[in-house]
Amino acid sequence: MLDPAFRALAQLDDPALLWPVLHGVAWSALAFALLGGGIGWWAHDALTQANWVGPVLGVIAAILAAMFLFLPLATAIAALFVDGVAAAVEHRWYPWLADATPAPLGEQVIDGLALGFRVLLLQCVALLLAIFLPGIGLVLGWAISAWAIGRGLFVTVAMRRLDRRAALAAWRANRLAALAQGALIAAAGLVPLLNLFAVVLGAAAMVHVLHGRRVVTPGPA
Numbered sequence: 001m002l003d004p005a006f007r008a009l010a011q012l013d014d015p016a017l018l019w020p021v022l023h024g025v026a027w028s029a030l031a032f033a034l035l036g037g038g039i040g041w042w043a044h045d046a047l048t049q050a051n052w053v054g055p056v057l058g059v060i061a062a063i064l065a066a067m068f069l070f071l072p073l074a075t076a077i078a079a080l081f082v083d084g085v086a087a088a089v090e091h092r093w094y095p096w097l098a099d100a101t102p103a104p105l106g107e108q109v110i111d112g113l114a115l116g117f118r119v120l121l122l123q124c125v126a127l128l129l130a131i132f133l134p135g136i137g138l139v140l141g142w143a144i145s146a147w148a149i150g151r152g153l154f155v156t157v158a159m160r161r162l163d164r165r166a167a168l169a170a171w172r173a174n175r176l177a178a179l180a181q182g183a184l185i186a187a188a189g190l191v192p193l194l195n196l197f198a199v200v201l202g203a204a205a206m207v208h209v210l211h212g213r214r215v216v217t218p219g220p221a
Helices: 003-013 015-046 053-080 082-093 106-132 136-158 162-172 175-186 195-215
Strands: none
Touching: 003 015, 003 082, 003 136, 003 162, 003 175, 015 053, 015 106, 015 195, 053 082, 053 106, 053 195, 082 136, 082 195, 106 136, 136 162, 136 175, 136 195, 162 175, 175 195
């Protein structure tokens, strides 16, 4: 079940994959900076009455909130780059596939925002579990995030080639492998710097989950 992630990492020498990954990372980094800066400013302003404590608490609040909110935001951003990532993976590993017909940009944006919002809602549930059920709540929260990202990202990738009904059927057939990738992404999303790459590379891994039973020796990059 780790093969899809390893194959995604192994293809980073391919410019066709590296460019959409770097674009996704750049937008994710910008979003993280704006998110952290905005929350830090708000927290600092709200805590100005606490003298020097205000800036310190503001920085801590900004870091924690940005880490918590970043994964849903990165998931939404990654959805915008799914077509470029998937095309690069399919070209190298599954050359017999016909060209996919990507959805219009407007639909991709809407789907990406919807996916990010669903992940955000479940992240809120995960946070509450982690707060009120220390220890086991953290594990349950990670499992919830893994499910949300694994299912959402797999279905997004599958819908490049399938209608929604067929994509959901493919999800059920590949549930364990997709959830394994979701678990890796959810864990990597908590690690600074690694979280910038996690979801975009996760999209590449999901292409392998979708087509994984038909792997051949990869062609030239």
